[in-house]
Amino acid sequence: MAEQSAPASRERTWEDEGLGDKRAVPEGLWTQCEGCGETLFRKALEANLMVCPKCDLHMRISGSQRIAQLLDEGSFEAMDAGLTANDPLGFVDMKAYPDRIKAAQRSSGQPEGLISGTGFVKGRKVVVCVMDFSFLAGSMGSVVGEKITRATLHALEHGLPLIIVSCSGGARMQESGLSLMQMAKTSAALARLDEAGGLFISVLTDPTTGGVTASFAMLGDVIIAEPKALIGFAGPRVIKQTIRQDLPDGFQTSEFLLNAGFIDRIVHRSALRSEIARLIDFAG
C-alpha cells in the first residue's frame, strides 16, 4: 500500500528552499518535534513538508503552507478572501468574540479560518479549501461555511473537482446556532455537487473533529487522511468523561478509522499531491 511505502523522509537538506510560508512559522531557526523530542532545523523541516524526518509526525501546518504544499507553484487564485466574521450574537465569554477574531487575525495572518480558491494539482485544475487550525482552532462559523458552500457551488458550475483539507476542532461556539447551520448548508451544497456528478476529495488532517467531521469532511467521494491524525465526532476528553473508562490505544486516529471502514486511504503528506492527481484522473 502506498501509505506504507511512502518515504519517511526525503533526501533533502536545508539548502533546499522551504516550501512553507515563513510568515506563518515565526519560530526560530530550530524547532523541537512534539512527537519524538528531536531538535530539527526549521528549514529542513519545512522542506520535508513539516513532517518529522525522525518519527514521521505530520505536524500541523497553516492554511497558506498547505496551499503551497498542495498546489502547483503560483497556481493558486483565492476566492472570497474578503469575507470576515460578524458577531451576530454579540457573544462574550472570557473575551468578546470580536476581540478573539482580531487576535486570531493577527496571529494567523489570515482574515478567517479557511482559505478557498482555484489552482492546479500536477496540472489538473481544482477548487480547493484548506482550514487553518491557528485561527480559533479551525472552527467553522458562518464565514467558513459560506466559503465552503461557495467553493462547492463554484466546483459544480465549472465542472471542477473539489478538494477540502480539514483541520478543525468543530463548529464555532461563538456563532452558536448559526455555526450549527453551516453543517446543513455545506452538506446541502455537497448534495448538489454529488447530483451533478462532481468529484469531492476530502482530506482529513490532525485534528478533524466535531461538526466539521459530522458534515462535509465525512461526505467525500474519496476520504483521505494523513497518518495518525485525530479524527472523530466527540473529543476524547468528552468520551472519557461520559463513559468513565480509559480509551483504547490509537482510538480516533486515522488508522482506527481506516480499520472501522470510514476512510478510504491513509496517505503520507509527501504523496498527497500525486494521490490526488491520480484520483482526479480516475474520477474528476
Place this chain on the structure above:
Amino acid sequence: MAKAGYSGSYVLDFEQPVVEIEKQIDALEANPSAPRFAEELATLRSTRDTLLTKTYGGLTAWQTVRVARHPARPQTLDHVDAMCRDFVQLHGDRQCADDPAIVTGLARIGPFKVMVIGHQKGRSTAERIRCRFGCANPDGYRKALLKMQFAEKFKLPIVTLVDTPGAYPGIESEERGQAEAIAVNLREMSRLRTPIVSVVIGEGGSGGALGIAVADRVAMMEHAWYSVISPEGCAAILWKEANEKTNTLAAQALSLTARQNLSNGIIDAIVPEPAGGAHRDPRAASDALQGWIIDQLRDLSRVDPDTLVNLRFEKFRRMGSVRSG
C-alpha cells in the same frame, strides 16, 4: 399527584413559590367544607396563574434549559400518543441495531399520513439508561434515514421531533461512525423529495439534533433550547469549568432560546406552551404542537417536490452572517 397542577417530586427552584401556592390550593380543595372557600380558592388560583405567567415569561436562558430537561416534560412518544392515531412503530437500521434513543414509525396526524421520527429519552431509570438519555448512536441516525427514505418512496411527509442533549459520545458510537451517520443525514435530508417538518420539543443539542432536523419548516417549543453545544460543554471549554455560574453565562451567550433562534433566522416559528411549561399540561402542549404541524403539512402538501427541495436548499443556503470585504 396534586390536582392543582404539576407538582411531582421534581420541582425547579424557580417554581417553588408556585408549588407553595398549589399546596394551599390542594389543602383547601381537600377540605370537606371546600365550597365555603370558593372565593379564597379563586384568589389562590389567580395568584398562581399570575405567578406562573410571570415566572415563565421571564425565564433566563439557563432556566429555559432546565425546563427543557424537566423529567416530566412530554417526550416524542407522549406527543405521538396524544396527537397521532394508528401509530406503527418501525424498528432497526437493517445494518447493526435498533437504537431506542430515536423512535420511528408510521402514524396519522389530523388528515395526514406521516412518518414520525423523534428522539426518546425514556421515563423510568432503566428506560433512560437504555435510551442513553436521548443521546443517539449512529444506528439511530441510520434508522432515521432509512425510514425517511421509506417515507419519500411512498410520498409520505416526515415529522421529526428533536429532543437530545447531543449525539452519544462513546467508543462504539465512534467505531460505528457517529460523524459519518450525521453527515449523511444532513446531505440526504437536504434532498429528500417529500415535505419535512421538524420541531425541537425539548433539547436541541448540536449535530445530534440537526441530524434529524434539516427540514422545510423548523419550529421550537416555547421553552426548548437549540444550540451548537450544550451550556455545560461551552462553559467547560470557554470558561474552563462548568458550574452553576458558568453554565448560566454560557447559556446566555449561546442564544439558545426559541425567541433568539427565531430572530437569528434559524427556526421559522415558536410553538407556545401552556403556562408553566409543557410538563404542567402535556395534553395542551401536544395540542399546540399538533396544530402547528398540521398547518405546515397542509401548506407543504401544495408544493411540488422540485420546488420543495429547491426551497429547502435556499432556506439553509441563506443561514449565517458574514461581512464582505
